[in-house]
Amino acid sequence: MITRDIGIDLGTANVLIYQRGKGIVLDEPSVVALSESGEVLAVGREAYRMVGRTPGNIVAVRPLRDGVIADFEVTEKMLATFLERVGLRGFFRRPRVLVCAPTNITPVEQKAIRETIERTGAREVWIEQEPKVAAIGAGLDIFQPSGNMVIDIGGGTTDVAVFSMGDIVAAASINVAGDKFDAAIMQYLRNKHRLLVGERTAETIKIEIGEVYPGVRNASLEVRGRHMVTGLPQTVMITSEEVRTALREATEEIVATARSVLERTPPELAADIIDRGILLTGGGALIAGMDRLLAEELKVPVFIADDPMTAVARGTGVLLEQMDKLMRPRGGR
The missing domain is CATH 3.30.420.40 (ATPase, nucleotide binding domain)
Structure with missing residues (x-):
């Protein structure tokens, strides 16, 4: 039977929503495009395509940073949009929600997450620790x-x-995770090649040629950016070994x-x-x-x-199927 119980992997990079009885129903980047007045112009993949490419009157933001909510109002708007997309928002559709959070989250941050989810229309909210849910989702x-x-x-x-x-x-x-990896690659390109690139380019480098152990990839990639001195567009060749060097500290x-x-x-x-x-x-x-x-x-x-990448979302599914047996009362951990 399909119910309105849902699990949310509220990730810094992506939001995944699992609906009990249906599986993963949404997997979108955690990005929102806003106008100068704060109006939401795009959410998810459409907004992600705008990162680093918007005019001055439009800004693409990530409302979650370091695993917690950095902008509550924008996060609420983003979640409301995602829930509408999968048909889980409305007066008669008040789901029970299991949301995942890092292990070091503070009580204040827990409360903020709970209240943000409740304002999107949730009937009840549970918070579980992310690695525990990931372990369950991976079959342990x-x-x-x-x-x-x-x-x-x-x-x-x-x-x-x-x-x-x-x-x-x-x-x-x-x-220290994916975002810090991207920042480290951007910093390396500035220091070594005097090349300025955006977050999306750094992420592409990480995905396509990145390695953290010697010799597992041995690939190279042409990277385009702006030279720090001349201010002109420039192309440089980056190797997997260089990416490994950039990521060493992280x-x-x-x-x-x-x-x-x-x-x-x-x-x-x-x-x-x-x-x-x-x-x-x-x-x-x-x-x-x-x-x-x-x-x-x-x-x-x-x-x-x-x-x-979907282990946490799948873990929420396992817990949702055993909701009454495994869930603590609201407000508990």
């Missing part, structure tokens, strides 16, 4: 008395967590965070993790060599989840 049985570890590299945050019996035993969240932070979580894990659960390996989810899992880098640095096998 985290409700057994054994250790499972997940590294979820999203757009705004990287969440690392160890689970046993359905709860988090040790966890950490840092604001990936070292992720490795250090994962290592700190492992160091805080009880010995028995750590032994389980050595046997089972670490599961890698989120869009960052798709950067070439990320699994090999983490495995080499942490001395533990690392596996990439099937379709890692």
Whole structure:
């Protein structure tokens, strides 16, 4: 039976909506195009195409930063538009909503997320921790008395967590993920090639030739931008090795965070993790060599989840199917 219970992966880069009984019904970039007066001109893919390409009277914004809401009013408008697109908004369509958040989210940020979702017409709102939902979506049985570890590299945050019996035993969240990767590539091009490029170009470089482990890609790409000195358009050739250099500092932070979580894990659960390996989810899992880098640095096998970008959304689906059994009362975690 199709119900109006929905799960929302409220990501810095993308919003995914899962409807109970139907599956993933929406996957759109978390971008909104606004006029000078604040009127919403476009949302999602249409707005993403405008990033870096709009005239002065139009601005394309990302209302979510570092895994939390940076602009509540714009986030509300974006979610309302997405819910309308999938037919889940209206007086007689008040869904129960499960929304995912980073592990380090504060009570104030939780309250802000809940109130923003409620204003879009939700009847009830639950908040669950993102790596837990990602683990469930990737098929891990985290409700057994054994250790499972997940590294979820999203757009705004990287969440690392160890689970046993359905709860988090040790966890950490840092604001180093896809957006910081893009910023690092932009900074490298400025420093090394004196070339200015936008966020979309940096993301394209990361996706098409990016690597974080030596020799896994060995590709190159022509990159167009504006020269910092002459101010004129210029084209340079960028290699995978250069991208690896650009991303080194960011990936070292992720490795250090994962290592700190492992160091805080009880010995028995750590032994389980050595046997089972670490599961890698989120869009960052798709950067070439990320699994090999983490495995080499942490001395533990690392596996990439099937379709890692939708693991959180699929996890909300599993939880929604068991809503009454697994959900805490409203206001709880």
